[in-house]
Amino acid sequence: MSAEQVLQYIFAGITVGSIYAFVAIGYNIIYNTTGIINFAQGEFVMLGGMISFTFSRFMPLFPAIIIAVLITAAIGGLIEIVFIRRMRKNSVLGMIVVTIGISILLREAALYIWDEQIRALSFFTGTEISSVSVFGARISPQVLWVLGVTLVIVGGLFFFFKFTLTGQAMRACSENSRAAKLCGIKTDSMVNFSFMLSAGIGALGGCVVSPLTQTHYAMGTDLAIKGFIVAILGGLGNPIAAVAAGLILGLLESFSISILPMAYKDVISIIILLIILVAKPSGLFGSKQVSSLKDF
Amino acid sequence: MLKIRNLEAGYDKLKILKGISLHVKSGEIVTIIGANGAGKTTLLNTITSIVKTTGGNIDFKGVDVTNVSPDLLVKKGCALVPEGRQLYPAMTVKENLILGAYTLYRRREHKKALENLENIYTMFPVLEERKTQLAGTLSGGEQQMVAIGRALMSGPDMLLMDEPSMGLAPLIVKDIFRTVEELRDKGKTILIVEQNAKAVLEIADRGYVMETGSLILEGSAEDLLDNNDVKRAYLGRDYKDFTD
Numbered sequence: 001m002s003a004e005q006v007l008q009y010i011f012a013g014i015t016v017g018s019i020y021a022f023v024a025i026g027y028n029i030i031y032n033t034t035g036i037i038n039f040a041q042g043e044f045v046m047l048g049g050m051i052s053f054t055f056s057r058f059m060p061l062f063p064a065i066i067i068a069v070l071i072t073a074a075i076g077g078l079i080e081i082v083f084i085r086r087m088r089k090n091s092v093l094g095m096i097v098v099t100i101g102i103s104i105l106l107r108e109a110a111l112y113i114w115d116e117q118i119r120a121l122s123f124f125t126g127t128e129i130s131s132v133s134v135f136g137a138r139i140s141p142q143v144l145w146v147l148g149v150t151l152v153i154v155g156g157l158f159f160f161f162k163f164t165l166t167g168q169a170m171r172a173c174s175e176n177s178r179a180a181k182l183c184g185i186k187t188d189s190m191v192n193f194s195f196m197l198s199a200g201i202g203a204l205g206g207c208v209v210s211p212l213t214q215t216h217y218a219m220g221t222d223l224a225i226k227g228f229i230v231a232i233l234g235g236l237g238n239p240i241a242a243v244a245a246g247l248i249l250g251l252l253e254s255f256s257i258s259i260l261p262m263a264y265k266d267v268i269s270i271i272i273l274l275i276i277l278v279a280k281p282s283g284l285f286g287s288k289q290v291s292s293l294k295d296f
Numbered sequence: 297m298l299k300i301r302n303l304e305a306g307y308d309k310l311k312i313l314k315g316i317s318l319h320v321k322s323g324e325i326v327t328i329i330g331a332n333g334a335g336k337t338t339l340l341n342t343i344t345s346i347v348k349t350t351g352g353n354i355d356f357k358g359v360d361v362t363n364v365s366p367d368l369l370v371k372k373g374c375a376l377v378p379e380g381r382q383l384y385p386a387m388t389v390k391e392n393l394i395l396g397a398y399t400l401y402r403r404r405e406h407k408k409a410l411e412n413l414e415n416i417y418t419m420f421p422v423l424e425e426r427k428t429q430l431a432g433t434l435s436g437g438e439q440q441m442v443a444i445g446r447a448l449m450s451g452p453d454m455l456l457m458d459e460p461s462m463g464l465a466p467l468i469v470k471d472i473f474r475t476v477e478e479l480r481d482k483g484k485t486i487l488i489v490e491q492n493a494k495a496v497l498e499i500a501d502r503g504y505v506m507e508t509g510s511l512i513l514e515g516s517a518e519d520l521l522d523n524n525d526v527k528r529a530y531l532g533r534d535y536k537d538f539t540d
């Protein structure tokens with residue numbers, strides 16, 4: 001493999017890995033405030049791509065993306081109010097099944113509103129044939145967009161959870177929701193906000209990768225599974241580590257294509273999931289100390 | 297400061313509190329003693345609206361606070377130090393304390409929150425030394441200090457405490473009770489639930505005895521310490537001690 005080829009694989013891996021990371025970040029944020037794995041997370045990515053595509057026909061790209069992110073965030077908040085809040089009394093496992101139902105609902109709604117055609121948002125800068133040279137490899141500028149947005153999200157989330165009162169309050173809800181109530185934190189609003197945040201971040205991810213990987217009404221299922229593997233790989237409850245884990249899985253998949261037949265791509269991720277679950281259930285980056293202080 | 301009339305509450309169909317009436321005056325330390333499962337924790341959780349009231353009412357500073365949302369009571373100046381500390385284990389000591397002042401920060405009273413934090417560090421210097429340590433890794437006594445500190449961070453006039461001595465060595469229990477007295481001297485009103493009847497009656501002004509969801513006895517701390525039923529049931533004296 002030439003050096004340039006290696007770089008090509010790396011950038012392809014980063015692109016795919018970033019989208020997994022967007023899904024996994026969403027899982028983690030909701031998991032943190034509720035203990036629920038929201039399997040509708042992949043649908044938020046799909047909605048971001050679909051909605052921004054529709055709006056981009058009437059307005060410039062960036063406002064269309066902002067609208068798509070806001071609408072998807074509102075849908076996330078609505079889902080929490082309509083389904084999750086009413087059923088929170090059920091077991092966590094029951095709730096996870098509910099989110100699978102929601103994902104089917106969103107997928108069918110998307111099929112009804114749009115259709116089964118594959119859409120792609122136009123490239124943020126340049127066109128599909130423009131490229132920039134990075135260390136001698138020619139890549140699409142969109143890859144840099146994906147990378148940049150991912151980094152901004154990671155930095156933003158780190159700051160949010162560590163240094164803002166709302167971020168700390170959200171962590172408090174996840175660690176001990178009754179104690180959070182006693183501190184005067186409105187836990188219901190925090191849970192609602194976590195759904196909006198996850199949905200919004202998922203939608204933003206769906207927009208930035210759409211030019212490269214396209215958007216399809218049924219794309220959510222595959223993303224939900226990959227994102228889940230990444231969330232486990234990074235250590236459940238840690239949105240920042242999820243990004244690193246996403247990139248790792250993306251790179252592994254990308255390089256696996258160069259040595260194994262394409263069909264084995266998904267096998268890689270399942271094998272990784274099994275290895276992690278057996279060898280280090282707290283995830284690659286999960287700290288033993290922290291995870292021993294959590295429920296599960 | 298706190299007036300409770302005919303309070304009834306429970307879990308689903310299970311009725312635990314059967315018509316509790318009590319009051320706490322400003323500046324008092326009032327204790328509720330009772331055996332395991334009497335409903336003491338349920339009572340405090342009902343006052344803070346974590347458990348819903350099904351009958352009766354709760355009046356705090358002249359305002360009806362029956363079944364309000366829990367944050368309202370904190371804003372009105374009543375905070376609970378819950379049973380078993382209930383810290384945020386994977387967050388630092390400082391983060392735990394800061395979140396106690398959540399309602400202050402929401403009202404943009406940053407200065408007051410900072411003042412409260414300084415006062416708590418003065419009261420418990422060990423917490424300042426440990427401020428970046430994860431709360432879950434502290435010793436039991438230190439965790440109780442964080443729990444008390446977190447409740448104090450909102451600057452409450454009244455503190456509800458649920459078995460602060462639970463699981464602590466006698467020496468530490470003494471420290472905690474000394475802290476409670478100190479807080480009263482600083483003008484706080486305190487309602488404290490305890491199993492450790494002897495120790496708590498020594499610092500309390502008045503007390504109630506709770507048994508299976510009802511208050512069966514009420515009196516000044518001295519009277520309760522002298523009461524034969526209390527001695528037998530909660531002070532662990534030999535029967536002989538008071539039949540003589």
Ligand SMILES: Nc1ncnc2c1ncn2[C@@H]1O[C@H](COP(=O)(O)OP(=O)(O)OP(=O)(O)O)[C@@H](O)[C@H]1O
Binds near residue numbers: 312330337339
């Ligand atoms: N969440 C709950 N659901 C159902 N029943 C409960 C619940 N919490 C407490 N109970 C029941 O309510 C009764 C009173 O419990 P509570 O915790 O108030 O007692 P307590 O006086 O605080 O006891 P202890 O001294 O052991 O802390 C007990 O019989 C208990 O089983």
Ligand SMILES: [Mg+2]
Binds near residue numbers: 379
């Ligand atoms: Mg109790």
